[in-house]
Amino acid sequence: MSRRSTGRVVVVLGASSGIGRATAVTLARRGDTLVLASRSADALADVERECRAAAQGRSAGRSGRRSTGPTGDAARRVSVVPTDVSLRSSVEHLFRVTLERHGRIDAVVHSPAVVAYGTFEQVPAEVYDQVVTTNLLGAANVARLALQTFKDAGGGHLVLVGSLLGKIATPFMSSYVTSKWGLHGLARTLQAEVRYVRGVHVSLVTPGGVDTPIYAQAASYARREGRPPIPVDPPEKLARAIVRVLDHPRRETSVGLANHVWTAGFRFMPAVYDVLVAPAMSRAGLSMTPSPQDHTGNVFAPVPAGEATHGKWGRHWMRGVAVGGAGVAALAAVVAGAALRSSTEDAGRS
Numbered sequence: 001m002s003r004r005s006t007g008r009v010v011v012v013l014g015a016s017s018g019i020g021r022a023t024a025v026t027l028a029r030r031g032d033t034l035v036l037a038s039r040s041a042d043a044l045a046d047v048e049r050e051c052r053a054a055a056q057g058r059s060a061g062r063s064g065r066r067s068t069g070p071t072g073d074a075a076r077r078v079s080v081v082p083t084d085v086s087l088r089s090s091v092e093h094l095f096r097v098t099l100e101r102h103g104r105i106d107a108v109v110h111s112p113a114v115v116a117y118g119t120f121e122q123v124p125a126e127v128y129d130q131v132v133t134t135n136l137l138g139a140a141n142v143a144r145l146a147l148q149t150f151k152d153a154g155g156g157h158l159v160l161v162g163s164l165l166g167k168i169a170t171p172f173m174s175s176y177v178t179s180k181w182g183l184h185g186l187a188r189t190l191q192a193e194v195r196y197v198r199g200v201h202v203s204l205v206t207p208g209g210v211d212t213p214i215y216a217q218a219a220s221y222a223r224r225e226g227r228p229p230i231p232v233d234p235p236e237k238l239a240r241a242i243v244r245v246l247d248h249p250r251r252e253t254s255v256g257l258a259n260h261v262w263t264a265g266f267r268f269m270p271a272v273y274d275v276l277v278a279p280a281m282s283r284a285g286l287s288m289t290p291s292p293q294d295h296t297g298n299v300f301a302p303v304p305a306g307e308a309t310h311g312k313w314g315r316h317w318m319r320g321v322a323v324g325g326a327g328v329a330a331l332a333a334v335v336a337g338a339a340l341r342s343s344t345e346d347a348g349r350s
Contacts, residue, residue: 208256
């Protein structure tokens with residue numbers, strides 16, 4: 001039941017930062033009614049102002065009036081509900097309040113995620129468990145309420161934001177990889193289960209490297225700050241992809257030029273992939289910025305001062321392009337060569 005016209009009621013989880021924040025502003029600019037959710041009430045207040053300004057600008061543009069601030073209908077179309085997706089009761093509160101305010105929910109965009117850097121043995125068990133709880137069980141909490149709401153209403157659209165690391169594995173991020181593989185499995189299962197439920201859609205959006213604050217806010221036991229793998233996309237690119245999926249439902253959308261290369265290498269050339277991935281991750285997935293002591297980052301609680309749409313990696317990834325890019329290029333060459341040999345062998349047999 002995705003509505004391309006304005007008037008759609010959308011719950012955006014993870015709205016205080018990164019992809020979720022960019023998506024919220026994009027939807028507000030289109031005229032959708034938004035309920036913004038994340039753990040950080042302070043950061044949500046900033047996003048609420050951004051979304052109201054975007055909605056007001058759209059309204060002023062349509063009427064030809066000069067915008068003097070987010071007032072009236074534009075202001076009423078944006079509200080916030082602080083929510084911790086790892087707590088089922090908190091998610092239930094979010095859906096209950098949204099239905100009380102608006103009477104329906106047309107779509108849910110779920111993007112919350114936390115990260116912990118370090119080897120499997122370095123990351124404390126309680127940190128590992130909380131990453132999986134937030135990223136995977138949090139998504140399950142949201143999906144359970146969303147699907148029940150959609151079935152009761154006769155339609156709706158759930159968009160889950162996954163990751164390239166839900167399709168491949170990399171060292172130093174085991175808890176995140178585990179949670180995103182689980183999220184991708186959850187998405188595929190839900191897609192199969194709602195296939196014949198009229199009006200209900202489940203979509204998965206899979207980004208590669210994105211310039212968001214998640215890397216700087218991550219827990220770290222690797223003594224180096226993380227950074228996105230190249231190439232790095234702006235969060236607005238993911239927001240546009242999510243909006244397109246809401247307008248035109250599809251099962252999965254991959255955003256990232258190198259996603260298919262890494263996925264193909266992981267699946268079809270695992271030995272070569274394993275040789276390349278550790279040095280590539282060490283050089284291109286961990287920055288040169290030292291993390292002098294172990295810390296839990298925002299895994300257990302939000303860090304409002306670090307919440308923003310963008311991180312600091314818009315152009316900084318160029319420092320790692322020599323090594324990371326060489327790894328991607330080498331992997332691409334190997335995969336392409338393997339594919340060519342396979343095609344040649346198939347042609348010879350025929």
